[in-house]
Amino acid sequence: MTFQRRHIGIDPADADAMARETGFDSVADLVDATIPADIRSDQSLDLPAALSEQEALARLRGMLGRNRVLKSFLGLGFHGTHVPPVILRNIIENPGWYTAYTPYQAEISQGRLEMLLNFQTMICDLTGLDVANASLLDEGSAAAEAIAVCAAAKPKGTSFFADEKCHPHVLDVVRTRALAIGLEMETGVAEDFDFAGAEGLFAALLPYPDTEGAVRDLEPVIAKVHEAGALAVVDADLLALTLLKSPGAMGADVCIGNSQRFGVPLGFGGPHAAFISVRDQHKRKLPGRLVGVSRDRLGNPGMRLSMQTREQHIRRDKATSNICTAQVLLAVTAAAYAIYHGPDGLSAIASDVHRHAGALRDLLSESGIPIRHASFFDTLAIEVESSAAVLEAALLGGINLRALDEKTVIVAFDETTTANDVVSVALACGAKVDGTVNLTPESRLATKRESPFLTHEVFNSHRSETEMLRYLHRLQTRDLALDTSMIPLGSCTMKLNATAEMIPVTWPETGAIHPFAPRDQAEGYLEMLTQLEIWLAEITGFAGVSLQPNAGSQGEFAGLLAIARYHQSRGDDERDACLIPTSAHGTNPASAVMAGMKVVPVKCDDEGNVDLADLKAKIEANRETLSALMVTYPSTHGVFEEPIREICHLVHDAGGQVYMDGANMNAQVGLTSPAAIGADVCHLNLHKTFCIPHGGGGPGVGPIGVAAHLTDFVPGHELLDLKEGALCSAPYGSASINVIPWMYIAMMGADGLKAATEAAILSANYMAQRLEPYFPVLYKGAKGRVAHECIIDLRPVEEVTVEDVAKRLIDYGFHAPTMSWPVAGTLMIEPTESESRAEVDRFCEAMIAIHGEIEKIRSGASDPENNPLRNAPHTALELAGEWQHSYTREEAAYPAPWTREFKFWPHVARIDNVYGDRNLVCTCESVESYADS
Numbered sequence: 001m002t003f004q005r006r007h008i009g010i011d012p013a014d015a016d017a018m019a020r021e022t023g024f025d026s027v028a029d030l031v032d033a034t035i036p037a038d039i040r041s042d043q044s045l046d047l048p049a050a051l052s053e054q055e056a057l058a059r060l061r062g063m064l065g066r067n068r069v070l071k072s073f074l075g076l077g078f079h080g081t082h083v084p085p086v087i088l089r090n091i092i093e094n095p096g097w098y099t100a101y102t103p104y105q106a107e108i109s110q111g112r113l114e115m116l117l118n119f120q121t122m123i124c125d126l127t128g129l130d131v132a133n134a135s136l137l138d139e140g141s142a143a144a145e146a147i148a149v150c151a152a153a154k155p156k157g158t159s160f161f162a163d164e165k166c167h168p169h170v171l172d173v174v175r176t177r178a179l180a181i182g183l184e185m186e187t188g189v190a191e192d193f194d195f196a197g198a199e200g201l202f203a204a205l206l207p208y209p210d211t212e213g214a215v216r217d218l219e220p221v222i223a224k225v226h227e228a229g230a231l232a233v234v235d236a237d238l239l240a241l242t243l244l245k246s247p248g249a250m251g252a253d254v255c256i257g258n259s260q261r262f263g264v265p266l267g268f269g270g271p272h273a274a275f276i277s278v279r280d281q282h283k284r285k286l287p288g289r290l291v292g293v294s295r296d297r298l299g300n301p302g303m304r305l306s307m308q309t310r311e312q313h314i315r316r317d318k319a320t321s322n323i324c325t326a327q328v329l330l331a332v333t334a335a336a337y338a339i340y341h342g343p344d345g346l347s348a349i350a351s352d353v354h355r356h357a358g359a360l361r362d363l364l365s366e367s368g369i370p371i372r373h374a375s376f377f378d379t380l381a382i383e384v385e386s387s388a389a390v391l392e393a394a395l396l397g398g399i400n401l402r403a404l405d406e407k408t409v410i411v412a413f414d415e416t417t418t419a420n421d422v423v424s425v426a427l428a429c430g431a432k433v434d435g436t437v438n439l440t441p442e443s444r445l446a447t448k449r450e451s452p453f454l455t456h457e458v459f460n461s462h463r464s465e466t467e468m469l470r471y472l473h474r475l476q477t478r479d480l481a482l483d484t485s486m487i488p489l490g491s492c493t494m495k496l497n498a499t500a501e502m503i504p505v506t507w508p509e510t511g512a513i514h515p516f517a518p519r520d521q522a523e524g525y526l527e528m529l530t531q532l533e534i535w536l537a538e539i540t541g542f543a544g545v546s547l548q549p550n551a552g553s554q555g556e557f558a559g560l561l562a563i564a565r566y567h568q569s570r571g572d573d574e575r576d577a578c579l580i581p582t583s584a585h586g587t588n589p590a591s592a593v594m595a596g597m598k599v600v601p602v603k604c605d606d607e608g609n610v611d612l613a614d615l616k617a618k619i620e621a622n623r624e625t626l627s628a629l630m631v632t633y634p635s636t637h638g639v640f641e642e643p644i645r646e647i648c649h650l651v652h653d654a655g656g657q658v659y660m661d662g663a664n665m666n667a668q669v670g671l672t673s674p675a676a677i678g679a680d681v682c683h684l685n686l687h688k689t690f691c692i693p694h695g696g697g698g699p700g701v702g703p704i705g706v707a708a709h710l711t712d713f714v715p716g717h718e719l720l721d722l723k724e725g726a727l728c729s730a731p732y733g734s735a736s737i738n739v740i741p742w743m744y745i746a747m748m749g750a751d752g753l754k755a756a757t758e759a760a761i762l763s764a765n766y767m768a769q770r771l772e773p774y775f776p777v778l779y780k781g782a783k784g785r786v787a788h789e790c791i792i793d794l795r796p797v798e799e800v801t802v803e804d805v806a807k808r809l810i811d812y813g814f815h816a817p818t819m820s821w822p823v824a825g826t827l828m829i830e831p832t833e834s835e836s837r838a839e840v841d842r843f844c845e846a847m848i849a850i851h852g853e854i855e856k857i858r859s860g861a862s863d864p865e866n867n868p869l870r871n872a873p874h875t876a877l878e879l880a881g882e883w884q885h886s887y888t889r890e891e892a893a894y895p896a897p898w899t900r901e902f903k904f905w906p907h908v909a910r911i912d913n914v915y916g917d918r919n920l921v922c923t924c925e926s927v928e929s930y931a932d933s
Contacts, residue, residue, distance in 0.1 A: 014837040018763075031671065039645060050752055063527055077237075091333055092506060116289075129252070143166070207235050239350050239415075244449055245447035263334060272327065286320070316590065400517055489815070496691065515729075555662070559706075628656055669753045802824075
């Protein structure tokens with residue numbers, strides 16, 4: 001059986017029958033009636049022939065085998081680490097963790113939410129600040145987000161300071177973001193900078209330790225920053241904070257960094273979970289997600305996303321950031337690492353790293369080789385005769401070092417460092433090494449930690465592997481993931497993440513490469529990434545692709561920035577108006593603002609399409625300043641809009657560019673393309689269309705494809721030919737998980753990709769047909785068809801809310817569809833091509849049964865308040881206790897035959913969201929006291 005047949009859940013016989021039930025003789029006829037003829041492609045994609053799983057794995061292994069896996073002591077915020085095997089097998093390689101969706105439905109996400117609460121607690125404890133979010137994308141973008149937090153807190157500010165000894169990639173990313181919105185970034189040495197005399201200063205970014213390894217006492221500098229009326233952001237090393245005085249104790253307002261060295265592989269740059277923490281007064285300006293503790297319907301504690309839940313979709317162009325995601329799987333891994341080692345174990349690891357650095361210092365000192373900084377944690381700046389000669393000598397010993405300049409070498413040790421490594425580096429630097437290495441050198445930390453950390457029971461209770469294994473499994477069982485049932489989320493595309501696609505992620509030649517390793521050590525990686533860029537360019541019809549953006553939000557920003565730079569290169573600096581339909585993803589207007597554009601909303605008509613009359617009026621009103629139109633295709637309402645080519649032509653005729661949001665690209669692949677509709681740039685959610693798993697809400701990859709005239713304006717990086725415009729810390733963003741779409745495309749081939757798109761369209765139309773007699777389908781295309789998803793309208797139902805239906809689906813064993821977006825009071829359903837007809841039918845039967853329960857309320861057969869929908873979901877604890885409902889326990893817990901064969905039990909009853917926001921608890925410390933109260 002081919003991989004295509006395994007990926008597509010509908011067998012050919014069922015496909016024909018489903019097409020007939022939607023009123024067509026074949027799937028091809030249905031597709032012809034769905035996609036406008038003027039954008040259909042008749043040519044097959046020019047892709048290599050499909051490989052079997054074994055062939056694809058062998059080919060990729062041979063390619064990545066060209067990578068040379070050396071020890072990289074390069075630093076720059078990326079370090080070698082030991083992934084505890086119990087975490088590798090039971091989290092990173094476990095579909096129960098990596099196939100879960102973002103925890104918007106809290107009742108079926110308690111496992112991930114608890115681990116994210118652990119992560120937030122870990123960050124707050126180590127940084128000494130009050131509130132941390134559930135993680136950010138990488139260190140560079142976290143620094144940029146921190147500057148944005150400060151700008152929001154000090155809205156009259158026009159400039160900020162960044163210490164020149166921050167990591168270069170951090171400075172590059174922050175500079176890119178600042179330039180886009182007209183903020184001035186000043187650099188220098190913090191101790192010498194005149195903060196009081198800096199006009200319009202609102203923030204200072206300070207490294208701790210810095211990129212040369214120096215541990216500087218930042219407390220006097222932070223005091224000067226505050227005296228100047230600005231806020232202090234500290235970019236800290238998380239492991240170092242187990243030994244160093246916390247940024248909060250030094251007066252910092254915000255702290256950011258990367259948790260990668262807490263058990264997350266290097267992966268040529270990602271994915272890794274960055275972090276941000278703030279003082280309490282800034283918590284409502286935090287970007288992304290924040291996990292909090294509330295209570296459920298029965299009064300028991302339950303976790304949920306607080307405050308920032310889909311904040312961008314609510315506030316749009318007024319949002320704090322366009323980041324509405326987190327690197328959940330990686331944050332979970334980092335938190336599990338802290339739990340596995342505990343505070344004493346982390347301190348021991350940090351002390352061991354510091355001792356190895358001290359031992360190298362002593363060996364070099366004995367040979368008269370000077371060290372630039374007296375106080376350090378893990379990194380030394382070594383003054384040598386020739387950096388090139390030292391690097392070459394180290395390379396012969398299997399070690400990568402970094403040249404700061406022609407006569408300075410950087411070595412950054414980590415938990416993988418051994419005494420032999422110390423000797424090898426010392427010899428490469430020209431030191432004479434006689435006898436054994438002293439691994440108990442004198443510590444010379446400029447600041448030392450005095451406060452305890454990770455005191456909560458969870459970090460002190462899982463020392464044996466048995467205990468750790470059972471804790472991880474216990475949390476996993478509290479989450480509903482794709483290994484349990486279908487997750488029919490519209491616009492989110494929860495499709496199969498095949499095991500064959502996932503296997504290469506944890507190969508050493510994938511995970512152990514430093515993003516700044518010499519390029520000749522990453523030849524296999526570069527070949528794989530280049531092939532993927534070529535394939536994605538072919539699929540989109542564009543001339544070029546950049547894989548750097550490490551989330552869909554970053555892709556949006558990168559695409560708009562490319563457009564802005566294109567206009568600027570032509571002298572059209574005044575073009576800053578961005579037209580955005582009111583149906584667009586909330587990240588669209590937030591991204592436009594980040595790119596320095598002004599958002600101009602465009603109305604939608606009664607059918608959910610872009611209102612052409614309003615579009616024309618807005619184009620005319622902004623003709624001289626028109627920069628771009630952002631359009632999602634198929635539309636956010638789940639239809640292929642017929643006049644899309646006319647829409648693009650109108651924008652081009654006025655001098656603008658068309659940005660296509662690629663959220664719904666899985667309805668295009670092999671049948672049409674962004675280039676075919678007339679777009680100039682689009683981003684692709686590789687965690688949707690191309691099978692990277694959602695990981696509970698991250699990781700993701702959001703590359704952009706661009707037309708030929710925009711290829712010079714894609715994100716740059718110091719390691720790429722383009723030197724400016726970095727959006728991510730690593731040149732290829734979350735490089736390691738790009739093996740997943742490579743495997744997917746290699747195994748599907750052109751015919752398989754097209755068949756997947758056809759199956760997605762078939763499933764959505766079949767489901768719409770089955771459900772329409774019970775729940776109206778809100779929007780359809782010109783010929784009465786939906787695309788790959790459909791919106792059913794619950795607004796006519798007065799007896800229950802859309803939330804009641806969503807929570808009742810949990811009792812039936814399903815994750816709810818996308819709720820109340822893009823239209824309040826609706827459910828947006830997407831079955832994907834990976835689900836079988838039996839599973840699609842099972843979901844439809846659940847919805848039809850819920851309709852029957854609604855009818856019982858309408859008829860008076862069920863109490864209007866005390867009924868299964870109002871009280872859903874039902875927990876095992878409630879069923880075992882005193883029963884106070886007018887319906888039976890059996891009706892509550894076993895509403896469908898399949899629930900008797902397998903029952904997913906939610907860990908908590910319905911969460912009280914309002915209570916959670918009014919009584920914000922976002923670290924572990926308060927959970928028990930909350931429960932006691």
